[in-house]
Amino acid sequence: MPTLGELESTIMDRLWSYRRPASVRDVLEDLRGDREIAYTTVMTVMDKLHKKGLLKRHPQGKAYIYETVLSKEAYTAGQMRETLARSENQAATLVHFLERLTPEESAALEAALQVFPPRGRS
Amino acid sequence: MIAVVLAVYAAAGTALLPRLLGWARWRDHAPRLAISLWLAACGSVILAAIFAAIAAAAPSHRIGHGLTGLARAALALLGNRFDPAAIPVRAWFAIGAAGLILAALAQGLGGVLYVTWRERRRHAEMLAVVGRHDHRIGATVLDYGEPMAYCLPGRRPKTVITTAALRSLVPDHVAAVLAHERAHLRGRHHLLLAVAQGLARAFPGLPLFTRAGSEIARLVELRADDVAARRHPRVHIAAAVVSLATGRAPAFALGAGGENALVRVSRMLNPATPLRLREKLIGVAAVAVLLTGPAIIAASPGLMGAVMHHCYTLAFF
Structure with a gap:
């Protein structure tokens, strides 16, 4: 089980590599390629990254769409x-x-x- | 009388001790001893000032019994026999002075420790997001264009090297640099720096404390080089210092110029003969004298009394 810190780093790396906005679902599907992970976990971590000022987000439908603030x-x-x-x-x-x-x-x-x-x- | 002696010592010490320590030619040969002397000098002056204030505050007949009398007088001042009316105005000034010294000390050290703690946490957060641990070199690698190596002290200390540094150093030199950084962590150099900076902040403008701050910052680098040199060829450490110090973009206006890099390289290339035992003992004795001196002066009337007393008993037999 990876720690939250590791997940933060992994998720930021993914988002930086996309070079475009992504939803929690997008990131989740990407991560599921190599590990077992719950939707809520990814959502929590991305919410935390948003609060830390690393991600910005805007609502799209029922969910948020996230984007890195800086490269x-x-x-x-x-x-x-x-x-x-x-x-x-x-x-x-x-x-x-x-x-x-x-x-x-x-x-x-x-x-x-x-x-x-x-x-x-x- | 005692109060005057101690106060004069404290005042003279803040001006003269830094010069005395600055003259010492051996300081770069034995950085650890030099650091101890600087800290002992700071402690000595602070203790002398506090003792001077207490000695001035306590009634003179009590001071006559030396340290125990001093402690009793201090307790009487603070304890349940506290009677503000009985304390002369002169003593109030003295108590105020001692209180101010302690408050400045607490504020300076506390401020530095708090700021450092906050900064370290921020930096650790950044490393958690963008750093990656490299098991081969046992360090955190940070993707960054400036060649740098540093350590982040804390509960989970980290040794960090940037990708630019990895590109500009050969593996042997990387190992030497990382050994230097680990020596900082193992030697708890961040605590020495925090104390030195806390003192400089607590007593701004006093030459002893400002010099102690900058000297200790310089000496810990030399000390870490020496520790790294136990396991790594000195020439590798020297080469790493040169290549990390060369071509640094002026984006970071760091106060320290190149002098210390020059000292470090020449120390690594031309190792000085280590201090002889006698010189080391003199150094250790100086630390002891600096730290106990003020207390001995404060207690001297009592000591004299004790000596006299024993002389009498001896004379009887």
């Missing part, structure tokens, strides 16, 4: 930018491996690294 790339980029902008003063949010080198510095360092034999493996 996957735009969503990731936006979230990362937000996190990184904050972590400038807030290194504790994520401890990151972010250093910056000017092109001259990195050229000098690349040269220094060449002197050290990469010990066979790399």
Whole structure:
């Protein structure tokens, strides 16, 4: 039984891959290809994704038709930018491996690294 | 008198301790010891300020009995024998000062911990949607155009590497970078950073706390490199630092420049001789002195009294 988090990720991936709006029924039929899953489960997860602001929806007949708010790339980029902008003063949010080198510095360092034999493996 | 000594120490410490620690040449050779010293210096100054306030507030004849007297005086101030009229105005100022220090501390640390917790949860939510776990490298892979590796601490900590980083690093270097990130998680570096930032936020403008914040942020990177270097060739770590630090789009105006990358690379390529036992012991002793010093000064009249007392008994025999 996949966790809700995994399902969120799977459903978002499906919706991103369609590149068009889809109903709960559409997603369900797609998912049933490789797993046993209930209509209500998919509906709950999609409703949750809507509340989180990842999906927008409009009614069509008796059901909703869902659509992603942003492309996957735009969503990731936006979230990362937000996190990184904050972590400038807030290194504790994520401890990151972010250093910056000017092109001259990195050229000098690349040269220094060449002197050290990469010990066979790399 | 004691209160004055402690207050002068606290004031001088905020200005002089960061310089003293900044001079230490060995700090990059023993980052863990350096981190302990910075935190001990911060603790020392805060303790001295609080003791100074208590010493100023307590009646002088009680202070004479040292720490027990101090504690008793503090209890008398807070306990059921509390009688506002009996406390001199001078003491009210002192109590207010101690209260302000504690309140600033709580507010600074609490604020940082809350903000971090909220940010981490948001980020974890994003990773749950767009990240995928790669069992081969034991990390979460994030489809993102910026070469980055980082770790997200928390109850379910995650080591994250972006697809751009995977493209620009050879597998050996990826392993070295991930070992560095895991060292952050295992060393609980996020807690050290949170404390350092909380202190900087609690006492803004005081050189000791602002310097401690930036130094600890820098030193944890060095420490994580050292831990990663136990299992991975140092040259791989150096190469990974260089390739992740090169060609970064200026989209993220991160405050830290390249200096630390240069330090890290040269440390990895030219390992310094580790500190000798004697130097390590001196460092540990300095931590102990910083942390216990204020209490010893606060208790000194009592200690003197005890010594005198024992001298008398000895003289009898």
